[in-house]
Amino acid sequence: MDILYKPWPWYVAGPLLGLSVPVLLWLGNKRLGISSTMRHLCAMVAPARIPLFQYNWKAETWNLVFVAGILIGGALAGGVFANPEPVAVSEATRATLTGWGVSNQTGLVPPELFSWASLASLQGLLLMGAGGFLVGFGTRYAQGCTSGHGIFGLSTLQWPSLVATASFFAGGIVVSYFVLPFILSL
């Protein structure tokens, strides 16, 4: 049953991810979006009289249930049936990462950089702390993330989502080229 543990090529994973858009619309006119669940969590736990968090989050329960599904899917595909091999990135990427000092290239993230122990280091704080903060702050300011803009918005031909997706990539490219190597050299 080797096949259960193997990663999937892009032409299997991509169409399956895309299918979620018509499925969610068919189920109840729901728009694919994942960063919105972090807003729901804020509204649920600490609305603090902030206008952004004053709404009936219970009406968005479907969204929270959907991401609970992603968690279960991750447990199945990345836990029970996890690929034991390192991710098969290109040789060029291997060389780039090795050049950054990332020698252990196993798991989903570099174990030396993303760990509880590395939280005590400047690198860990920048990657997990500042990185996580920017994801949460940026997606809400942009009103969507890779799923809401990059898949749902683009597939429904909404031009603001094209601007957003281009900006996601622009930001990511700049940081991956110029900022990450610096952080990893600290």
Added chain:
Amino acid sequence: MKLLAYLLTGIVFGIALTKGEAVTWYRMQEMFHFQGFHMYGIFMTAVPTAALGVWLLRRFGKTADGEAVAFPPKQFSKGTVIGSLLFGFGWALTGACPGPFYAQIGAGLSVTLVTFAFAVLGTWAYGHLQKYLPA
């Protein structure tokens, strides 16, 4: 029991995301450095599949409840550019976006709980600062 259907859709999404390696820091760096086609292949098949599905649904169908397929449009604001750039910075640092956070936590990567907690904090901070930011 429509919630069960949303859960199942999420499970399939999570499996595809994880088995497609879109939840790995390594694939994100490969993508940002244009060193591999994998992630571009995912986007370039996901978007047309979704577009075709939505077109067929709108052309020939209604929702499961018999309603017309309709949704509010995405609004453009300065945040569409500034917020997206900020998200892009975080995307490259964490090597993940919100969907992969959930999948990584499910896969047993407990430290992603920290990254995710910071992301929720970032969302909350945006709520506080929204009125001072260019809209």
